[in-house]
Amino acid sequence: MIVSSVFAGKSYAVLGLARSGQATVASLLESGAHVTAWDSNPASVEAVRASFSRNIDPPLGNIALLHSGGKLTFGDPMEIDLSGFDGIVVSPGVPLNRHPIAMRAKIAAVPIIGDIELFALARPTLPPHKVVGITGTNGKSTTTALIHHIIEQAGFPTVMGGNIGLPILSQPPLEPNLHGVGVYVLELSSYQIDLTHSLDCDVAVLLNITPDHLDRYDGFAGYVASKARLFSMQSAGNVAVIATEDEPSRGVAGKVVAALETVQASDIDPVEQLAWPSLQGPHNAQNAAVSIAVAKALGIDATTIAAALASYASLPHRMQRVREHNGVLYVNDSKATNAASTAPAIAAWPAIDGRPRIHWILGGVAKSDNLDECVPHYGNIAHAYTIGEAGHMFADLLRPHMAVDDSEMLSAAVRRAARIAQPGDVVLLSPACASFDQFRDFEARGDAFAAAVNALE
Missing domain, CATH: 3.90.190.20 (Mur ligase, C-terminal domain)
Structure with missing residues (x-):
């Protein structure tokens, strides 16, 4: 798991204890943070309590002590005093445009963040590495898995995380090898982007933007702005790969500060695509075009890329x-x-x-x-x-x-x-x-x- 000294002695509330929430609690405790955890589902609270029961010495009701210097308590952020917290870590599923925690945190002057932001904060203490962040309305999971596969075939240490269902904080920290530094490949939903403020991706990817999740945003423009934030956090020396096949994506491309690489599905030779059995169809041509551009930005050679495209196996539940x-x-x-x-x-x-x-x-x-x-x-x-x-x-x-x-x-x-x-x-x-x-x-x-x-x- 990702452990960082940057969290030692700090206090965080964690709201939402599904997969990413449980990984967040574990990472923060191992890092020596004080954590107050809560979920509206009592079963989720009990699951976390059971996971750390070995650290209750002696059992003190709501408090678990002595976990790598950290402290775990259980309490609803809507009821406890939030003053003094360094952040409230919420699940991406918490609708901040409707949930009262947003106003309560604002009044207490406590930032609302997600596990992706914790990863971003931990990065300076991790071994040298790069981060590829992939967003878009459709195709994120396939493209994330494909980019990860290409990097893996090139011999780099690499892990996937984020919206693909693998909490990034539960993944092992990557150590450089003879091929180069490790690469974290993150699938990022708009909700996850909303909850990070300092994720500076070495390569940031935008596949497409079509109307989705509009119940969480102030119209389609708000949803587009959420996707665009991934690129506004990039440093000028990094790379933005954008498929410019829809007007909103072209608009985002026009404002990036990083080095811009634009691609389209038509960049892929249909005959060449026939050699990639799990990447058939025009949508996969876009996924492949983006993945090739990312691989080249990471310095991976064309022969390795071609072999990886041919050997890629599709994700469960996606074609x-x-x-x-x-x-x-x-x-x-x-x-x-x-x-x-x-x-x-x-x-x-x-x-x-x-x-x-x-x-x-x-x-x-x-x-x-x-x-x-x-x-x-x-x-x-x-x-x-x-x-x-x-x-x-x-x-x-x-x-x-x-x-x-x-x-x-x-x-x-x-x-x-x-x-x-x-x-x-x-x-x-x-x-x-x-x-x-x-x-x-x-x-x-x-x-x-x-x-x-x-x-x-």
Whole structure:
């Protein structure tokens, strides 16, 4: 885990005790900080209490002592006195535009930060290294994993962290080797960027910006401004890699202070792309173009880059091939939680001789009342199967354009698609929705899809 003397003797409140919150508590305690932890879910509080129970000597109710000089207490930041704290570390899931902790922290003059900011503060005490930060509305996880894979193939010490589901503070500090310094590769959501003030990325990446998470911002302009902050924190000697294929991204590119490298999907030779089995489709051309530019900025040679592109394996739940059954390919793209993210998936299998091939499973908790980004690719859809909370709404939207089965449940959609699909067709789960109506998260939804597919006889 990341441990730093910069936190020794300081006091932090940690609000939100899921994966990143637990990693934050552990890192701060190991660094000798005083931590007050809290979560609205009592089970999460108890999980943290149990993790550090060995350090309670003797048991003193709410207090755990003697953890590398640190002290752990439990208390709700909405109720305790915040004066004297060096920061309130909140989960990215805490909506600061609505949560009262924002005003309470402001009154107490205590900064609200995230685990990414703690990592940024710890950097001067870590071995020499570089940081690559990747943001964008869609494609972040694939690009993060691809960049990490290229760096790994080049022989550099490297770890992934951030929004990809791996808390950066739980990752090991990187030591330089014969190939060079270590490289931390961070997937950064807009929420995580909002909570850092000093992350100066050696290479910062912007893939695209389309409307998303607008419930957390003052309109689309506020969301764009959040993405732009990643580049405003960069030093002039660092590198900004931006895919300039949408107007908001071009606007961000026009204001960077770092050395600017612009790319587009069209930079990728379609014939060359055929040699990269897990990077098919125009969206992956953009991901590859960005990743190549980052690798070159890190000094990685073209031969190594080409070999890494060919050997890259796709992430779970992102255009993941689950099974081929009776000549039908089943693909899990559960991570596509909005229409802009789904559009590249349904563009990836065009109609052949005028015959559409995709059996599209979609639905869940809708982020908008339309599927506008998907409309240009409706000609690729043989049949749609809607599920979840948005199922009825999407079924009504799609019926004028294609055959629709309002399936409601994911398992029913898989069975019905399997009955209709013909050899050469693709059954694609690409929901264009969040998962929280029927599933814990998009991973659970993707796992349920894979289980239903593997149960087919």
